[in-house]
Amino acid sequence: MKIKALILDFGFTLFYFREISLERYLEFYKQGLENSASFLLKKDILKEESSIQEFKKIFKMKRNSFFRESLKTNKEYPTPLIFRLTLEEMIQKGLIENDISLTDELFNSLADAYHAFELEEWIPFPTTISALERLHSIKDLKLAVLSNHPYHPIIENLLKKYDLHQYFEYIQTSARFGKRKPDPAIFLDLLEKLGLHGDPSSAMMCGDEHADIVGGYRAGLKPILCERTYKFPFEREIPLTNYIRIKNLSEIFPYLQ
Ligand SMILES: [Mg+2]
Structure with a gap:
């Protein structure tokens, strides 16, 4: 089925943290x-x-x-x-x-x-801007951001700083919603805002960690892992096998059909 909405995580999916440790x-x-x-x-x-x-x-x-x-x-x-x-x-x-x-x-x-x-310190990945431009040009594909962050204005202002907010139908954070990924409620609420209530499998969740993949999967969305090179200590393993993996956002296009 054709993907109608692509929900993107922020940290280490769209942006990276300079010299992370x-x-x-x-x-x-x-x-x-x-x-x-x-x-x-x-x-x-x-x-x-x-x-x-x-x-x-x-x-x-x-x-x-x-x-x-x-x-x-x-x-x-x-x-x-x-x-x-x-x-x-x-x-x-x-x-x-x-x-x-x-x-x-x-x-x-x-x-x-x-x-x-x-x-x-947060900077868009080299592929982020061109991939978003191309994604935005796809007819009938809605784009949204979904980030676990305790202060909403940071995510909104970082997207504005690089003129990227224009591409998104909705920018949602855990700070604004009150629950964090992987809670299914935050995904389902965003689907409703995108007009896809009751049709979760037509949406794709792209992120770099457990919260994105497991949360997206539980809410019925198609999960896609954007693999991060830096590994955090105590990172949670993803207890699923059949999900797509990409190295960066420019590789997502074949999976949207
Ligand atoms: Mg992330």
């Missing part, structure tokens, strides 16, 4: 949290060294426990929410004054500071 990635997040703390210092919400340390400690504990929980439940805890819960706990414990106004604008600014490095 786990250490480098974690170092960026450490710096990101420093930047969020500096923002609060400038706003006079954090005032002294001890409150900065406490802010970083509470945020990291919450982020890690939500991460562990999301592995079991697939629930996404967006970065602005973790900042909100961190500051609420600090107020409760009397670590910061209780007259600060906790607004969405403040939490989004903290998330902007925390994730800012990603706007520089």
Whole structure:
């Protein structure tokens, strides 16, 4: 059957992370949290060294426990929410004054500071732009992005930075939906948005890991693995055999018929 929608993962399917290593990635997040703390210092919400340390400690504990929980439940805890819960706990414990106004604008600014490095470090693969142009020109094929990311504006802004957002009918993230891949609900909701509700086998899910392939498969889509050369530690094996593998997006065209 002819494919009516192609859903693409973002990280390591459309874009790659410059000189990826786990250490480098974690170092960026450490710096990101420093930047969020500096923002609060400038706003006079954090005032002294001890409150900065406490802010970083509470945020990291919450982020890690939500991460562990999301592995079991697939629930996404967006970065602005973790900042909100961190500051609420600090107020409760009397670590910061209780007259600060906790607004969405403040939490989004903290998330902007925390994730800012990603706007520089994620880059489209050499084949991404030409493959998207060609995919976009295929009649009756809808394109969408589906990314597990805790802060939606990063994915949207990276696609805009390279003028790629124009190719997609819909850009969905776990931050916006509330659940992460491989939860079938996030795939089924996106199919509905694309007007393919009840017709999952007419859609293809292309991604680089377990969450994309297993999630896509369980929701009834055709899974296609875009094989990544870098292997993450503790990566989950894909317990399926009959799925297509490609090395990059330019190899997808024969499988769309
Ligand atoms: Mg990926």
